Amino acid sequence: MITAVLMAGGQGKRMKSDLEKPLLRLKSKPLIDHVLGNLKDSKYIENIVVATSPHTPKTKKYVDQIILNPQKENRIECIETSGDGYLEDLSFLLSKFEKRSNTDILLFVNSDLPFVSSDILDSIIEKYLNNDNPALSVLVPIAIFKEYGIEPSYIFEDLVPSGVNILISQNIIQNESKLIIPKVELALNINTVDDLNLAIKLYDKFKR
Template identity: 40%
Template sequence: MTTALIMAGGKGTRLDLDYEKPMVKVNTKPMISYVIEALSFSTYIDKILVAVSPNTPCTADYVKKYPVIVVKTKGLGYIEDLSDILSNRKYVDEDEVVMTIVSDLPFITSTQIDDVLDNYYERKKPAMCVSVPAYLFEKYGITPTMVYEGLVPTGVNLLLANNKEQDQTIYVSKNIELAFNINTLDDLDLSEHYIKKRW
């Protein structure tokens, strides 16, 4: 069983908007809807959890239209909220495979999700971080939030639900869609330009 966990409880302060980050619209739809729909069509994903917090009440209400399980967190931070969920057997079994994914990847597709999971299961390691080469960010004019050894984390990770230290591999994807992690207004503007080229 593979469970997807969408982390949708952050304030999104870098966007400097007066509404919730997962609800920011890209091409007329809230960003989180693209992520949910991509996960729904994955051949691997059996269950979708959406982690919300007191910061994202509108998101919590919006996602009820989808076949997902809403998980209410304290909103103390990404790591704290993730740890609480992974240790809660109401939502995930011990050692269950969990794909954590951010809510601001509006161009991700089910094909890309399946590609990531193909690689995860082939590697036979408990954890995997998905990154994109930094040069792709430069090519498309996107500002990365963090670069480590020429790679940028995408916000997509695989791990087992046991809150233990896990042996991790890094999967380098060259899908530009994984680079469009919308964190700033500049990112949002770039995404609109990308849409025009894509469609």
């Protein structure tokens, strides 16, 4: 089984907004709706879990309303983490899923990646399924960030983590393959007002 885990519990300090980042609107709807739509359109993803935290109580309430909406076909579950940090939340989630099954495939994606389409997600999953390692991380060349004027959060050997990772549902150190994809869709995490303005400018190109 392949489950998408949408990470929506971060503090979003760089945005400097009173509104929780997953609920920031890009065009007509919140960021989290764009990501949920892409996940739902994937031909491989069977279930979706939204991971919130005490930092994002309004996001949790928003997702709970989606889950309880009888007019929508949902495959969504909400799990609350501590929000102490990405690695801490990741470890908590892996332990939780491990208790259910230690063979499930978990695709982790950040809630601020609105342009990572179902086609991109499916391509990443296909690469993973043909990969011998239990984990895969998706990275973007720094050249893409420079081309679009995006400020990366972290750089290692001219590569930037995209916020999309795949692991098996075991809370252990997992051998990891690296998948390098030179796409701005994977580079544009909405972390700042400048990022949001760029997303608005690129919207018609990537959201049809």
